[in-house]
Amino acid sequence: MTKKMTLHLRIWRxxxxxxxxxxVTYTIRDVSSDMSLLELLDVLNEELIKKGEPPVEFxxxxxEGICGTCxxxxxxxxxxxxxxxxxxxxxxxxxxxxxxxTLEPFRAKAFPVIKDLVVxxxxxxxxxxxxxxxxxxxxxxxxxxxxxxxxxxAEQAFDAAACIGCGACVAACPNASASLFVSAKIAHLALLPxxxxxxxxRVLRMVEQMDKEGFGDCSNHGECEAVCPKNISIKHIxxxxxxxxxxxxxx
Amino acid sequence: MATAIKLDSKVPSGPLESRWTRHKDQLKLVSPTNxxxxxxxxxxxxxxxxxxxxxxAELGYNVKAFCIQDSPRRAHSxxxxxxxxxxxxxxxxxxxxxxxxxxxIKGGDFRAREANVYRLAELSVNIIDQCVAQGVPFxxxxxxxxxxxxxxxxxxxxxxxxxxxxxxxLLLGAYSAMMRQVDAGRVTLYPRREMLDLVVINGQARGIVxxxxxxxxxxxxxxxxxxxxxxxxxxxxxxxxxxxNSNATAIWRCHxxxxxxxxxxxxxxxxxxxxxxGDYQSKLTLMSESLRNDGxxxxxxxxxxxxxxxxxxxxxxxxFLERKYPTYGNLAPRDIASRAVKAVCDxxxxxxxxxxxxxxxxxxxxxxKGIEYIKEKYGNLFEMYQHIxxxxxxxxxxxxxxxxxxxxxxxxxxxxxxxTIPGLFVLGEANxxxxxxxxxxxxxxxxxxxxxxxxxxxxxxxxxANTTLPKVSPEHxxxxxxxxxxxxxxxxxxxxxGNKTVLEFHRELGMILxxxxxxxxxxxxxxIAIEKIRKLREEFWNNLKVPGDNNMLNKNLEMAGRVAxxxxxxxxxxxxxxxxxxxxxxxxxxxxxxPDGEALRxxxxxxxxxxxxxxxxxGKPELHKExxxxxxxxxxxxxxx
Ligand code: SF4
Ligand code: FES
Numbered sequence: 001m002t003k004k005m006t007l008h009l010r011i012w013r014x015x016x017x018x019x020x021x022x023x024v025t026y027t028i029r030d031v032s033s034d035m036s037l038l039e040l041l042d043v044l045n046e047e048l049i050k051k052g053e054p055p056v057e058f059x060x061x062x063x064e065g066i067c068g069t070c071x072x073x074x075x076x077x078x079x080x081x082x083x084x085x086x087x088x089x090x091x092x093x094x095x096x097x098x099x100x101x102t103l104e105p106f107r108a109k110a111f112p113v114i115k116d117l118v119v120x121x122x123x124x125x126x127x128x129x130x131x132x133x134x135x136x137x138x139x140x141x142x143x144x145x146x147x148x149x150x151x152x153x154a155e156q157a158f159d160a161a162a163c164i165g166c167g168a169c170v171a172a173c174p175n176a177s178a179s180l181f182v183s184a185k186i187a188h189l190a191l192l193p194x195x196x197x198x199x200x201x202r203v204l205r206m207v208e209q210m211d212k213e214g215f216g217d218c219s220n221h222g223e224c225e226a227v228c229p230k231n232i233s234i235k236h237i238x239x240x241x242x243x244x245x246x247x248x249x250x251x
Numbered sequence: 252m253a254t255a256i257k258l259d260s261k262v263p264s265g266p267l268e269s270r271w272t273r274h275k276d277q278l279k280l281v282s283p284t285n286x287x288x289x290x291x292x293x294x295x296x297x298x299x300x301x302x303x304x305x306x307x308a309e310l311g312y313n314v315k316a317f318c319i320q321d322s323p324r325r326a327h328s329x330x331x332x333x334x335x336x337x338x339x340x341x342x343x344x345x346x347x348x349x350x351x352x353x354x355x356i357k358g359g360d361f362r363a364r365e366a367n368v369y370r371l372a373e374l375s376v377n378i379i380d381q382c383v384a385q386g387v388p389f390x391x392x393x394x395x396x397x398x399x400x401x402x403x404x405x406x407x408x409x410x411x412x413x414x415x416x417x418x419x420x421l422l423l424g425a426y427s428a429m430m431r432q433v434d435a436g437r438v439t440l441y442p443r444r445e446m447l448d449l450v451v452i453n454g455q456a457r458g459i460v461x462x463x464x465x466x467x468x469x470x471x472x473x474x475x476x477x478x479x480x481x482x483x484x485x486x487x488x489x490x491x492x493x494x495x496n497s498n499a500t501a502i503w504r505c506h507x508x509x510x511x512x513x514x515x516x517x518x519x520x521x522x523x524x525x526x527x528x529g530d531y532q533s534k535l536t537l538m539s540e541s542l543r544n545d546g547x548x549x550x551x552x553x554x555x556x557x558x559x560x561x562x563x564x565x566x567x568x569x570x571f572l573e574r575k576y577p578t579y580g581n582l583a584p585r586d587i588a589s590r591a592v593k594a595v596c597d598x599x600x601x602x603x604x605x606x607x608x609x610x611x612x613x614x615x616x617x618x619x620k621g622i623e624y625i626k627e628k629y630g631n632l633f634e635m636y637q638h639i640x641x642x643x644x645x646x647x648x649x650x651x652x653x654x655x656x657x658x659x660x661x662x663x664x665x666x667x668x669x670x671t672i673p674g675l676f677v678l679g680e681a682n683x684x685x686x687x688x689x690x691x692x693x694x695x696x697x698x699x700x701x702x703x704x705x706x707x708x709x710x711x712x713x714x715x716a717n718t719t720l721p722k723v724s725p726e727h728x729x730x731x732x733x734x735x736x737x738x739x740x741x742x743x744x745x746x747x748x749g750n751k752t753v754l755e756f757h758r759e760l761g762m763i764l765x766x767x768x769x770x771x772x773x774x775x776x777x778x779i780a781i782e783k784i785r786k787l788r789e790e791f792w793n794n795l796k797v798p799g800d801n802n803m804l805n806k807n808l809e810m811a812g813r814v815a816x817x818x819x820x821x822x823x824x825x826x827x828x829x830x831x832x833x834x835x836x837x838x839x840x841x842x843x844x845x846p847d848g849e850a851l852r853x854x855x856x857x858x859x860x861x862x863x864x865x866x867x868x869x870g871k872p873e874l875h876k877e878x879x880x881x882x883x884x885x886x887x888x889x890x891x892x
Contacts (some may be wrong), residue, residue, distance in 0.1 A: 002528075015803075034529060036533075046752055049807065134386045
């Protein structure tokens with residue numbers, strides 16, 4: 001049932017990458033429990049603008065959990081308390097009336113803070129450019145049904161392909177590793193027959209780029225899987241390791 | 252300022268089936284070594300933009316790709332749920348290119364060009380091949396072959412899908428193809444850049460001015476052609492299923508630089524979205540049309556029946572879509588279903604707290620096929636519904652209501668996808684080309700990819716081969732002027748220092764459009780809308796409050812620019828809706844309906860594309876008409892009964 005709530009937001013404010021940030025607490029009264037957490041930030045920002053104070057900058061776009069644009073730490077958890085969801089899919093009904101909610105940007109060396117809750121995740125794109133694709137020029141594809149793929153394999157590939165590139169796994173990892181993200185792409189393509197020809201090159205190059213970007217190593221904490229809004233399983237990291245070893249052996 | 256623009260659609264002649272092939276054969280080519288000398292600016296990296304950037308780079312062109320998102324993978328195409336049509340006829344259910352063509356042109360209520368729509372249907376087949384080769388994990392059957400399902404407005408199963416995330420998977424395919432070209436050094440990415448002006452030199456599109464959204468810096472980019480793939484303008488309505496940052500700024504600024512804007516009043520309202528719950532609401536969420544395959548839409552027969560749905564016995568329910576449209580039933584096209592939903596709610600039979608909702612009920616299918624069947628097909632959609640509403644749709648029927656979802660109108664383009672400004676090409680939802688007055692489900696992805704993968708790579712070469720392009724530098728006076736214009740515009744927004752926020756203006760504009768330029772329109776309402784929009788625009792420029800300044804990340808300033816443009820475009824939408832004195836597709840004029848309340852077209856007077864020219868006076872755009880000629884199909888009354 002819908003109810004009215006009062007919430008305190010303790011938010012990381014940082015005007016730019018070069019100025020140190022700090023937490024500032026705001027109170028918002030009488031908001032509907034049906035509201036989303038990002039809508040609460042919208043409401044706060046409207047109040048701040050009216051008062052002549054700088055609004056809180058945060059990234060969001062689809063607001064339905066699919067684009068991967070949103071993301072920050074909510075009470076220390078990437079994306080927030082409800083697991084398997086992005087920040088934009090957290091609703092106030094899942095918080096307690098009167099609660100103080102702490103919001104801070106994803107913390108990782110490879111994700112520098114730009115402003116307030118906004119970080120730079122372009123490192124993930126550079127990893128994709130290093131090999132997250134199947135090389136097939138437009139127009140050169142055979143008939144789609146000429147490559148039958150067993151349903152189970154297609155489903156497994158899909159489970160991996162569902163990654164939205166939000167970077168929560170990195171933020172949750174004590175080593176700030178991007179292993180879950182990278183392994184999801186490697187597993188997706190390694191599972192499919194179309195992905196075979198570039199299997200070796202792909203894993204070697206993507207892993208190399210991941211290291212270059214300053215992401216840490218994976219030491220099996222499993223925090224990544226716990227926060228992943230798309231429930232990408234940590235077993236993909238095992239697949240990536242296998243693929244990597246296999247690639248090294250074949251060199 | 253009106254010029255003697257003559258609209259030449261460049262539609263080839265001859266038999267429909269061979270038009271595109273013959274046209275391609277006649278297009279001039281650029282040699283591989285010369286391709287390297289051309290730079291193409293691709294703006295927007297959704298399905299159309301990413302596929303165009305990848306394909307053009309593969310051919311050897313230099314591509315610069317711009318997007319407002321932090322990563323090109325996040326463009327709004329990603330949100331498309333249900334699927335993509337292709338006339339593969341893998342099911343042997345009688346599908347064919349002709350049938351897809353016919354369904355699409357009929358679905359668009361005979362307000363699109365035959366040749367364009369036929370080409371789209373033809374290319375649909377290649378798209379699926381391309382995407383599968385890229386590793387897109389489409390749904391498959393146990394035999395390992397591709398699965399399909401049916402969608403609104405069709406009697407065959409031709410919609411390919413990837414769970415409820417087809418757009419995401421197709422976009423990741425196009426994005427990965429583009430990233431491969433980034434790696435190869437042929438595409439340079441410019442994320443977090445917003446195009447704020449088009450630079451036209453000697454009548455040719457030669458560059459763009461962007462704002463770097465992180466630093467606020469204005470940047471000039473020179474190119475030999477500009478390919479606009481910036482999506483639709485549905486966010487003019489404020490509440491819509493579009494991503495929050497989707498906007499019309501790029502197309503609108505091009506319009507003001509001379510590109511004609513076609514059929515701006517053709518905006519699609521999707522029947523199945525999660526209803527509005529409160530005035531804080533920031534956007535609406537679509538529930539895929541594919542759900543109508545297995546869900547049944549109903550309301551109580553009695554007005555004001557407040558019993559919970561499971562307490563309303565079968566014989567007191569009105570399955571109104573099945574009743575009104577027995578052949579298509581719950582799969583009636585979007586415009587028709589939306590109006591039917593509105594009608595029952597207007598009668599006072601709507602459900603939920605606001606009375607502006609109907610049920611989408613899966614209990615019959617769950618009983619017949621089991622919960623697992625539903626989970627596999629629509630699991631993520633059900634989950635999304637539960638996250639947003641806090642209700643479990645496996646137990647209680649979903650509540651849905653129509654919301655703004657897509658815009659068929661857009662910049663006018665010829666058969667080569669070139670606008671009225673030479674060198675400015677427009678692809679995907681940003682153009683007006685293929686969906687007429689109403690788009691059928693699972694056709695947006697198809698069009699975006701057809702334009703990007705298979706059309707622009709051919710037609711842009713012909714433009715280069717036929718055009719002399721003198722060298723220009725960013726020091727050219729046209730760039731300087733454009734930079735100054737944009738700078739002035741931004742400074743003005745910041746200097747008003749009034750009392751109302753961008754969000755407040757945007758909401759108000761949305762309300763005007765929804766009330767008067769929404770699902771049903773009439774002359775009087777449209778006149779009121781025009782008045783109100785003008786007033787609101789004036790207030791905007793006198794009472795807007797934008798925090799911060801220009802030289803930093805400032806999302807409010809970004810929004811202010813976009814809302815300023817929506818406030819102008821909105822007037823054109825209303826003007827177009829007022830001038831089109833007929834009902835067709837999504838454009839329903841209450842004065843023009845059949846006795847049983849269906850759209851009444853007027854082919855005698857309105858069988859044309861309305862392409863509007865900016866004259867410098869927003870209230871007086873000049874209308875150019877491109878007559879629509881039907882040589883192969885006969886426009887009929889669109890019946891789904
Ligand atoms: S693996 Fe999960 S948490 Fe990591 S980027 Fe992908 S979706 Fe986000
Ligand atoms: S805004 Fe798109 S996932 Fe949250």
